[in-house]
Amino acid sequence: MNRQEKAQIIEQLNEKAARASIAVVTDFKSLSVEELTVLRSKCFEAGVDYQVVKNTLARLALKDTDHGGLSEHFKENCAVALGYEDPVALAKVLADFDKENKKFSIRFGSLEGKFLDNDGVKELAKMPSKPELLSSVLGTMQAVPRNFVCLFANIERKFLYALTAIKEQKEAA
Structure with a gap:
């Protein structure tokens, strides 16, 4: 060389x-x-x-x-x-x-x-590698809005169940 x-x-x-x-x-x-x-x-x-x-x-x-x-x-x-x-x-x-x-x-x-x-x-x-760390951060960031949406969806769902039960009661009477 x-x-x-x-x-x-x-x-x-x-x-x-x-x-x-x-x-x-x-x-x-x-x-x-x-x-x-x-x-x-x-x-x-x-x-x-x-x-x-x-x-x-x-x-x-x-x-x-x-x-x-x-x-x-x-x-x-x-x-x-x-x-x-x-x-x-x-x-x-x-x-x-x-x-x-x-x-x-x-x-x-x-x-x-x-x-x-x-x-x-x-x-x-x-x-953990860089992609693994980024995915865990992204998962953590998505958890808060997802839980917030699920919370309000459950409230609406329970309200809908209550209205359906009242409707069935009135139809039966």
């Missing part, structure tokens, strides 16, 4: 890392190509970039971003996963793959500049 290719990789990774809200470094040492392809496809479905990169290039690329604190922890072979909109989605994809594959491991990460260890990333994976 020549100097120009390295500079291009650093620039691309720096642009992605600057936009990313979460960066997670993983160990992929003994994964086969098929297993790595499965992981990449799962990451792609979740809107996550997963890239195997040399440590020195990753250090240089992450240096001037929120995830610059990760640079001092790079050792051995590693890959960087970058999530943009939903940090929980990235954590869930990696944690699920970690459970399925014993050769894969999550090393550490950075959530908006704050360092996360392996356990921190796994705890993040246990949280």
Whole structure:
């Protein structure tokens, strides 16, 4: 790999890392190509970039971003996963793959500049995702008007039952 290719990789990774809200470094040492392809496809479905990169290039690329604190922890072979909109989605994809594959491991990460260890990333994976949170908020917002409408519908229904009973009484008499 020549100097120009390295500079291009650093620039691309720096642009992605600057936009990313979460960066997670993983160990992929003994994964086969098929297993790595499965992981990449799962990451792609979740809107996550997963890239195997040399440590020195990753250090240089992450240096001037929120995830610059990760640079001092790079050792051995590693890959960087970058999530943009939903940090929980990235954590869930990696944690699920970690459970399925014993050769894969999550090393550490950075959530908006704050360092996360392996356990921190796994705890993040246990949280509800952004769509789940939005649906629960929407359900809560809809509950109040729905209950209000049901309350008045029950009042009208009981009034209608009373009028029907009076009508039947008068017809019987």
